[in-house]
Amino acid sequence: MRAMNVVVCVKQIPDPSGTMKLDPTSHNLVREGKLIMDDSDSYGVEMGLQLAEQAGGGEVTLVSMAPGSETSGLRTALAMGAAKAILVSDPALAGSDALGTAKVLAAAIKRANPDLILAATESTDGYTGTLPVQIAELLGLPAVTFSKKVTVSADKVVVERQTEEGYDEVEVPLPALVTVTAGVVEPRYPSFKGIMAAKNKPVEELKVSDLGIDASQVGAAGARQEVVSVSPAEERKAGEIVVDDGEAYQQVIAFLERLKVI
Amino acid sequence: MALEKIWVLVDRTGDKVATASLELLTKARELATTVEGFTWGDASTLAEEAGRYGAGVLHTVGDLAGGLPGPAVAAAAAARIGAGEVPDAVFIPQSYNGRDVAGRLSARIDRPVLTNIVNLAASDGSLVTEHAIFGGTEILNARFTAEPPGIYVIRAKSFAAEPGSGGAAALDTWQIPDLGATGAARVLSSHVEETEGPKLDEAAVVVSGGRGLGDADSYRLIEELAKLLKGAPGASRAIVDAGWVPYSHQVGQTGKTVKPTVYIAAGISGATQHMVGMKSSKNIIAINKDQEAPIFSIADLGVVGDVKKVLPQLIEALKARS
Numbered sequence: 001m002r003a004m005n006v007v008v009c010v011k012q013i014p015d016p017s018g019t020m021k022l023d024p025t026s027h028n029l030v031r032e033g034k035l036i037m038d039d040s041d042s043y044g045v046e047m048g049l050q051l052a053e054q055a056g057g058g059e060v061t062l063v064s065m066a067p068g069s070e071t072s073g074l075r076t077a078l079a080m081g082a083a084k085a086i087l088v089s090d091p092a093l094a095g096s097d098a099l100g101t102a103k104v105l106a107a108a109i110k111r112a113n114p115d116l117i118l119a120a121t122e123s124t125d126g127y128t129g130t131l132p133v134q135i136a137e138l139l140g141l142p143a144v145t146f147s148k149k150v151t152v153s154a155d156k157v158v159v160e161r162q163t164e165e166g167y168d169e170v171e172v173p174l175p176a177l178v179t180v181t182a183g184v185v186e187p188r189y190p191s192f193k194g195i196m197a198a199k200n201k202p203v204e205e206l207k208v209s210d211l212g213i214d215a216s217q218v219g220a221a222g223a224r225q226e227v228v229s230v231s232p233a234e235e236r237k238a239g240e241i242v243v244d245d246g247e248a249y250q251q252v253i254a255f256l257e258r259l260k261v262i
Numbered sequence: 263m264a265l266e267k268i269w270v271l272v273d274r275t276g277d278k279v280a281t282a283s284l285e286l287l288t289k290a291r292e293l294a295t296t297v298e299g300f301t302w303g304d305a306s307t308l309a310e311e312a313g314r315y316g317a318g319v320l321h322t323v324g325d326l327a328g329g330l331p332g333p334a335v336a337a338a339a340a341a342r343i344g345a346g347e348v349p350d351a352v353f354i355p356q357s358y359n360g361r362d363v364a365g366r367l368s369a370r371i372d373r374p375v376l377t378n379i380v381n382l383a384a385s386d387g388s389l390v391t392e393h394a395i396f397g398g399t400e401i402l403n404a405r406f407t408a409e410p411p412g413i414y415v416i417r418a419k420s421f422a423a424e425p426g427s428g429g430a431a432a433l434d435t436w437q438i439p440d441l442g443a444t445g446a447a448r449v450l451s452s453h454v455e456e457t458e459g460p461k462l463d464e465a466a467v468v469v470s471g472g473r474g475l476g477d478a479d480s481y482r483l484i485e486e487l488a489k490l491l492k493g494a495p496g497a498s499r500a501i502v503d504a505g506w507v508p509y510s511h512q513v514g515q516t517g518k519t520v521k522p523t524v525y526i527a528a529g530i531s532g533a534t535q536h537m538v539g540m541k542s543s544k545n546i547i548a549i550n551k552d553q554e555a556p557i558f559s560i561a562d563l564g565v566v567g568d569v570k571k572v573l574p575q576l577i578e579a580l581k582a583r584s
Binding site for chain 2: 097131132133136137140143158167170171173183224225228242243244248253259261
């Protein structure tokens with residue numbers, strides 16, 4: 001079998017279990033403190049590692065865009081077994097939208113010349129959900145989104161793609177981009193050896209100018225959209241809370257009866 | 263009318279217009295003088311319904327020869343826009359195929375996209391979008407500053423689908439330009455996963471399970487209760503990520519939006535990511551061990567208790583009634 005070089009798009013995000021907030025002036029998501037690898041991306045990393053292992057050759061390269069030369073999330077994926085990373089970090093990128101980000105990542109991915117590009121269906125913090133397909137279009141590649149199973153044979157991949165009614169079996173020649181849903185594989189935990197090795201794995205850091213992209217295409221200006229206002233949503237009020245004493249289910253039954261559901 | 267022309271992606275469920283597209287046609291009809299649909303495949307079975315909900319014309323790229331809709335539909339729309347046929351806005355449902363079309367169209371015509379839209383309003387001749395952020399605790403309004411068309415990707419159930427008085431849409435064919443490698447994916451086969459009972463996003467009752475169930479096997483309690491209530495089983499992202507149930511069951515920001523008469527959240531703490539997909543349910547019942555769980559703040563009836571005790575009791579009680 002041929003070697004399989006896989007690029008996995010990895011987003012480094014603020015810990016989603018913490019409090020997220022918007023900057024009151026720029027309306028950008030506040031990204032302070034340590035960033036972590038988006039959990040959604042761990043499935044792509046695992047899938048990439050498995051496919052390279054099955055092919056008996058090739059490696060996983062991570063591609064990421066983050067402010068402040070942030071690598072802590074990338075180190076997690078490197079510790080899982082990815083070989084190297086490309087990080088685009090540039091103050092000019094602040095406020096970039098999905099299309100601007102796609103332009104940057106597409107240019108970075110091109111340098112790695114992969115057989116397969118993997119990404120999550122959407123990120124946990126921004127969840128625009130169009131970025132991978134925008135990357136595929138910019139690179140002139142086919143894409144299969146919402147994959148729940150991926151198998152490689154020779155120079156093509158066969159994917160089970162989620163649909164409203166079930167799934168489609170879709171075949172796509174390489175090179176191609178595939179987005180994977182969560183739960184598609186069981187991401188491995190980094191071993192101690194992996195964590196130590198990750199510290200010395202290469203992370204190539206690039207600026208927007210290194211990618212041949214005009215700075216006006218990215219960042220807040222390139223986004224060509226603006227936040228008009230942010231306001232608190234109307235709150236839904238809490239109702240009755242009962243502590244189960246072994247009979248609370250009867251109150252659920254009574255509630256359903258009142259609604260004439262039963 | 264605020265706008266001249268809006269294009270609506272007519273997503274399909276077999277030979278019918280997908281409900282999410284009927285919702286968008288309804289809204290587009292209210293916002294613009296001219297509404298046109300665009301789709302793929304044989305559009306003749308869609309023309310009447312698309313017309314009744316507001317489309318004067320229905321463009322189709324025709325048979326995809328086994329290809330996926332995204333690249334072909336986006337390229338054909340981009341070609342029309344390139345030829346000077348520029349609508350003010352393109353409305354796209356946030357569905358599997360809708361997102362593919364939106365992403366590819368955005369890159370093709372170099373226009374930004376706004377996604378996860380839950381409402382739209384006209385203001386000074388342009389559209390202001392509404393997005394529920396941070397689990398729906400805050401509302402963000404935005405608008406495009408780019409040249410038209412703006413690409414609006416809108417969540418299902420943001421608008422009610424209401425038929426108007428229009429007759430069948432006039433059919434028109436859009437040529438598909440050369441797609442190069444972008445169109446190389448081929449659908450080998452389609453599989454329908456038979457599910458008993460109503461669909462998750464159409465059910466009057468949804469029973470969802472989360473990590474509080476403890477293990478994958480206990481999800482059968484959710485399925486059983488849903489069946490007894492003639493509802494659909496749903497899930498939190500946590501147990502989908504853990505591989506207990508398929509992604510198609512997921513309710514939330516990254517899954518389906520549901521607005522049933524009754525939503526029962528069992529063993530779900532109420533992460534913001536989940537709440538945004540279900541907080542518009544008419545009635546919410548939450549069962550969770552942790553009294554501090556955020557889900558209780560939006561529940562009409564909250565039971566602080568172990569789902570593995572309460573669910574079997576509920577199931578027995580319902581069985582005894584039938």
